[in-house]
Amino acid sequence: MQRGRPFNRQDMNLSHSMEDYLEAIYNIKVRNQVARVKDISREMNVRMPSVTGALKALADKGLVIYQPYESVELTQAGLDHARGIAHRHTAVREFLTSVLGLPEEDVEQEACGLEHAISPETLDRLLKLVDFIGAHGDDKAFRLSDFQSFLKDGSDPDGDMSADVCYLPATIKSTRLSELCPGMKGRIAFVSGRKPIRKRLVEMGMTSDTHFEVLRTAPFGDPIEIKIRGYNLSLRRSEAEHVEVEVIND
Amino acid sequence: MQRGRPFNRQDMNLSHSMEDYLEAIYNIKVRNQVARVKDISREMNVRMPSVTGALKALADKGLVIYQPYESVELTQAGLDHARGIAHRHTAVREFLTSVLGLPEEDVEQEACGLEHAISPETLDRLLKLVDFIGAHGDDKAFRLSDFQSFLKDGSDPDGDMSADVCYLPATIKSTRLSELCPGMKGRIAFVSGRKPIRKRLVEMGMTSDTHFEVLRTAPFGDPIEIKIRGYNLSLRRSEAEHVEVEVIND
DNA sequence: TTCTTAAGTTAGTCTAGCCTAACTATAACG
DNA sequence: CGTTATAGTTAGGCTAGACTAACTTAAGAA
Incomplete structure (x- = not known):
């Protein structure tokens, strides 16, 4: 329950919708170098005036640099934030496909919904789980207790993982x-x-x-x-x- | 991404917020027998006029029976819906605690956010995963490939599960x-x-x-x-x- | 039976996010 | 160098969902 809560994402309080815009901008830049209003509008499935509005809001929060008729730039803070969202998205998608075995096509949309509600702690463990389970192919045995103790002290009985590995598997x-x-x-x-x-x-x-x-x-x-x-x-x-x-x- | 999508929850199109209200009413009835505006207001952390408004909206959709100054009743459809939400909630909480090992206290709030974004298909598999992993204590070995084939044809090599078991483990x-x-x-x-x-x-x-x-x-x-x-x-x-x-x- | 108070409602306001319609800037082309 | 098409903006409207302030009901005490 617990309504009335502002979405607590670290310090910044970004709405669901603003996170979507930020992520879209990030993705478009990765694809196209520049993000224009039209691109964002297409990606988000909204009309252009909505994008203009969102950009002003994001600019107020210091996440993008927006000047009318120019292409959008991400600030440092905006970039950091966008990366965070993108990671949550990837983690969820990865989990849904590689652990739950859901088809790639169906997963994208759902990941978009879930990515907003994931806490940093959960994100971390989800990535570790994906990594742990998939560490060496699907046939490796997995014990929940091993995973739990791995979470605690970073030890893996089979020695295939270590605590300071990069936990972004098929991830960017x-x-x-x-x-x-x-x-x-x-x-x-x-x-x-x-x-x-x-x-x-x-x-x-x-x-x-x-x-x-x-x-x-x-x-x-x-x-x-x-x-x-x-x-x-x-x-x-x-x-x-x-x-x-x-x-x-x- | 994909904005503009109405939350596609089977046939009925319930907003995130309306789902919360419905779930709250359900939970309160389970606890207290009757759900009054005040209770809902407390549970949801909103003021009473917001509840009145929500009840009218839910009544319009045929999910509750609402008459001013009387306690709220769930219709058949409302009950079905509420149960669905409660199940998603439980599935998520179960996964977060028993698989990811997150502390009970922290999980409740996050489950509230995630429960709205979970598709029926994912719900199903999540429950199966929780069940499969935890089937016989934490020390049972788990192979992703076994789980995948269990999902497909309902066969479990160790014979501890069968396809038509009730997939609500520590769940109501x-x-x-x-x-x-x-x-x-x-x-x-x-x-x-x-x-x-x-x-x-x-x-x-x-x-x-x-x-x-x-x-x-x-x-x-x-x-x-x-x-x-x-x-x-x-x-x-x-x-x-x-x-x-x-x-x-x- | 009346009085008091807690619960509930109505009316009206505000914000976020979307929209359409109509106007403006930019750039590309003749 | 002006014309035109496309991109972008402004203005204004709508809905959901919250809020406050002020009024109404109903139920229990005097």
């Missing part, structure tokens, strides 16, 4: 280029930021879907050196913060 | 007295219906928390004979339909 782990450490590889999702900085980054070859590897980072992470399209490139931290990437661990 | 299976078959035992949850019929039933000993057993049912289920408080009682089907019970299988 997204972050900013500036967060990566040397040796990590990834794929560029999209470049955010206003026109001039975007232009510069794109000219350097930072375009969507391009793969790269981080070579070196200086003491304070500035500059950061990456290998991309066969070239070595050196970026300022302030620039790397505008590059949303997906980590690929091999 | 609630229904109407009129639905039960001879030999079934249960507990009276509450008696619905307007005053005269309620009065008669209560006088016969049909009060909340009383245990009973179904002895006989005539061809068309009318009358139905039960043993309650040491007496044998014969009820018309039309009366038994007003008695909400919880089945106890031993």
Whole structure:
């Protein structure tokens, strides 16, 4: 029960609907680089004026940068939030398909509903469960008690998992280029930021879907050196913060 | 994504909020026999005028019988619906606690959010999963592939489950007295219906928390004979339909 | 039987989110 | 360089669902 509760998502109080908009913007940027009102309207199945309204609300909360007639940018906070939602979505979808065995097609819509109601704690355990169950193919035996003790102290009797593994299985782990450490590889999702900085980054070859590897980072992470399209490139931290990437661990 | 979708819960289109009200009424009746505006208001954490409004809306949809200044009754449809919601709620709570191992206290609120977004198909599988995993204590090995094939053809290699078991484990299976078959035992949850019929039933000993057993049912289920408080009682089907019970299988 | 009080209702307000209709900006093309 | 089509915005309206303030019922005490 418990009505009247504002949806408690960490500090920020985002409505169900605003979360949907944020997620849509994020997804569109990953696909198309830029998110325009029309795109969002299509993705969300609403009319354009509704999008305009939502963007103003999101801008008020400091989650997007919105200026009339321009394409939408995510702020740092907006990006963080959007990633959170996307992770919840992925976790739920993953659980529904790979554990419950529901068909991919049917799952998408349901995940959209469930993603808003999942607490961080549950999210964490859901991901761990998916990982634990699916760790080494469907035929590996699973004991609930093993999982429980794994949750507690991170021990897995079969030694296939460890507590500090990355719990995003068939999942995309997204972050900013500036967060990566040397040796990590990834794929560029999209470049955010206003026109001039975007232009510069794109000219350097930072375009969507391009793969790269981080070579070196200086003491304070500035500059950061990456290998991309066969070239070595050196970026300022302030620039790397505008590059949303997906980590690929091999 | 997919905004603009009316919450597709089977045929009836009930909003998130209306579902909450319905569930609250159901829970209160199970606890208190009667649900009054004040109770609902307390349970839902809203003010009384909001309840009045909601009751009118639910009455319009034919889910409750509402007359000003009187206590609320659930119609047949309302009861069915409420049970559905309660089951989703229980399934989610069960999963969160017994599989994910989250603490009881934290789970209640989250279940409230999730219960609205769960499809019948997912509900079914979630219950099966809880049952399958917990079938014989935490130490029983579980193979995802076994679960998957159990879902398909109802076969369990260890023979501990069968396809037509009742998939509500630590769960309350609630229904109407009129639905039960001879030999079934249960507990009276509450008696619905307007005053005269309620009065008669209560006088016969049909009060909340009383245990009973179904002895006989005539061809068309009318009358139905039960043993309650040491007496044998014969009820018309039309009366038994007003008695909400919880089945106890031993 | 009247009085008092708690429960319940009505009326009216507010906000979030959606909508349509009508206006405006931008960019692309002749 | 103006025209036009498309994208986007503003204005205004609607519904759901909450709220407060003020009125009404009903039930129990005097």
